[in-house]
Amino acid sequence: MEQRKEGTSIINVRDLNLFYGEKQALFGVDLAILEKEVTALIGPSGCGKSTFLRTLNRMNDLIDGVKITGDIVIDHEDIYKTNDVIKLRTKVGMVFQKPNLFPMSIYDNVAYGPRMQGIKNKKELNKIVEESLRSAAIWDEVQDRLKTSALGLSGGQQQRVCIARAIAMKPDIILMDEPTSALDPISTLKIEELITNMKKDYTIVIVTHNMQQAARVSDKTAFFLNGEVVEYDDTDNIFSTPQDQRTEDYVTGRFG
Amino acid sequence: MRHFKDSLLRALLWLSAFLSVAILVMIVGFIFYKGIGLISFNFIFGDYSPTGDGGIWPMIITTIYTVLISLVIATPIGILAAVYLQEYAKQGRLVRLIRFATESLTGIPSIIYGLFGAVFFVTTLKLGMSILAASLTLTIIVLPVIIRTTEEALKTVPRSYREGSLALGTTKLQTLYKVILPSSMPGILSGIILSVGRIVGESAAIFLTAGTVAAMPESILSSARTLTVHSYLVTQESGDIELAAAVGIVLIVIILAINLSATYISKKFNKATNK
Numbered sequence: 310m311e312q313r314k315e316g317t318s319i320i321n322v323r324d325l326n327l328f329y330g331e332k333q334a335l336f337g338v339d340l341a342i343l344e345k346e347v348t349a350l351i352g353p354s355g356c357g358k359s360t361f362l363r364t365l366n367r368m369n370d371l372i373d374g375v376k377i378t379g380d381i382v383i384d385h386e387d388i389y390k391t392n393d394v395i396k397l398r399t400k401v402g403m404v405f406q407k408p409n410l411f412p413m414s415i416y417d418n419v420a421y422g423p424r425m426q427g428i429k430n431k432k433e434l435n436k437i438v439e440e441s442l443r444s445a446a447i448w449d450e451v452q453d454r455l456k457t458s459a460l461g462l463s464g465g466q467q468q469r470v471c472i473a474r475a476i477a478m479k480p481d482i483i484l485m486d487e488p489t490s491a492l493d494p495i496s497t498l499k500i501e502e503l504i505t506n507m508k509k510d511y512t513i514v515i516v517t518h519n520m521q522q523a524a525r526v527s528d529k530t531a532f533f534l535n536g537e538v539v540e541y542d543d544t545d546n547i548f549s550t551p552q553d554q555r556t557e558d559y560v561t562g563r564f565g
Numbered sequence: 566m567r568h569f570k571d572s573l574l575r576a577l578l579w580l581s582a583f584l585s586v587a588i589l590v591m592i593v594g595f596i597f598y599k600g601i602g603l604i605s606f607n608f609i610f611g612d613y614s615p616t617g618d619g620g621i622w623p624m625i626i627t628t629i630y631t632v633l634i635s636l637v638i639a640t641p642i643g644i645l646a647a648v649y650l651q652e653y654a655k656q657g658r659l660v661r662l663i664r665f666a667t668e669s670l671t672g673i674p675s676i677i678y679g680l681f682g683a684v685f686f687v688t689t690l691k692l693g694m695s696i697l698a699a700s701l702t703l704t705i706i707v708l709p710v711i712i713r714t715t716e717e718a719l720k721t722v723p724r725s726y727r728e729g730s731l732a733l734g735t736t737k738l739q740t741l742y743k744v745i746l747p748s749s750m751p752g753i754l755s756g757i758i759l760s761v762g763r764i765v766g767e768s769a770a771i772f773l774t775a776g777t778v779a780a781m782p783e784s785i786l787s788s789a790r791t792l793t794v795h796s797y798l799v800t801q802e803s804g805d806i807e808l809a810a811a812v813g814i815v816l817i818v819i820i821l822a823i824n825l826s827a828t829y830i831s832k833k834f835n836k837a838t839n840k
Binding site: 366368371395396397398399402403405407409410411412421422425426471474475478 | 723725726727728729730731732733734735736739743744747748
């Protein structure tokens with residue numbers, strides 16, 4: 310299985326176990342995620358892929374009774390050994406399943422993160438907002454209405470503004486938790502295009518239910534089943550010549 | 566048969582709605598009919614005189630004082646308490662107990678609060694019968710209202726807002742201050758309006774803690790008379806229903822003005838935050 314192409318890994322996960330109270334949800338996950346690539350996490354519902362994604366920016370900390378063992382090293386730093394969750398989350402951005410823009414203007418949404426970091430200079434903020442919206446391929450659609458409420462946009466537009474909001478923090482890594490599951494096919498296509506363009510600047514980890522999507526956008530794919538990583542390889546290999554019978558059954562649609 | 570039941574239910578619903586509106590219209594109509602003759606510039610803005618031809622300006626001022634002082638104390642405490650209970654406290658037996666206590670407090674007759682205020686604020690703290698003692702008593706009365714409504718408002722803020730904000734590397738306090746509180750502002754505001762209504766409408770507790778002095782209060786340590794207490798005393802002492810009704814008109818107009826302005830503010834707020 311050492312046919313992976315060369316690259317530096319930016320996220321190194323070793324023997325990660327996660328418990329919701331008594332119930333174990335992740336079992337000894339080992340995963341090395343490469344810089345400036347798109348890594349897709351696939352698997353049936355409840356297999357732990359979203360749970361795993363949320364360990365990478367410590368969003369699971371918000372849930373009572375979650376216990377984690379093992380190491381996650383991001384950029385040479387064990388993220389569960391430092392207490393600076395704030396710094397971690399500025400470096401590891403996240404886009405959620407449903408667009409979750411705040412009830413503010415488009416501009417204020419994108420400027421929210423930088424402002425909270427203490428950036429007050431108007432020119433600087435303008436620049437960040439414009440650059441972020443451009444990177445998220447939504448600038449042309451919203452440049453005339455930056456001061457209007459973000460909640461007036463369509464679902465697909467909102468999700469791209471969510472991506473812009475994450476980009477505004479200048480993160481290294483962007484986590485996406487089924488970012489197109491609430492969108493129509495055309496909006497989905499736009500987001501997929503965007504993801505492909507974004508990987509020259511960002512490392513992207515995307516959870517998806519949709520195997521075609523994984524095949525279209527990702528370089529590497531990890532197949533999760535019952536809280537374990539069954540197989541992790543180049544996306545092409547996972548879909549054409551999977552090594553494990555269970556992977557083959559899943560990607561050919563025999564279950565899940 | 567089913568059709569008949571349907572019409573019957575509809576008639577019942579219509580009747581209940583009609584009755585409740587009709588009763589309200591009758592009461593307001595009665596008050597206006599009885600009292601409108603006495604309303605004049607001098608009646609509202611004139612100083613009180615015991616001979617009967619004076620105004621009720623001192624009572625209006627006293628009422629405004631009690632509203633302002635109670636709210637200035639109760640609002641921050643109530644909001645902070647609700648934020649603690651809803652956002653910070655570990656949800657366990659202690660929090661359940663506190664919730665149960667605040668819920669029970671809203672149901673206690675106000676005369677009980679009045680007795681407590683008379684013993685504690687007036688006597689023990691030596692504030693005397695005063696606007697301050699009454700306002701502190703009213704603070705205790707409206708605190709549970711503000712806590713409950715604020716908690717409900719905080720609960721309605723979607724989890725996704727919190728996650729979205731925290732995922733951008735903000736602290737819990739920043740998230741609270743910039744996203745959660747602004748989104749729950751309309752709900753918090755309606756709690757404050759409810760409180761204003763309770764304060765303006767309260768009489769028993771104020772009667773026992775602020776006294777009945779019918780004069781312009783010199784300071785918040787003066788004993789004074791609010792509109793409701795005045796209305797009560799006028800009816801009690803002289804049986805002058807018309808005068809009491811005139812005071813009632815002023816009360817109704819004040820409450821209406823507060824409600825309308827609050828609706829306006831919360832609408833403006835909604836426009837700023839939502840579509």
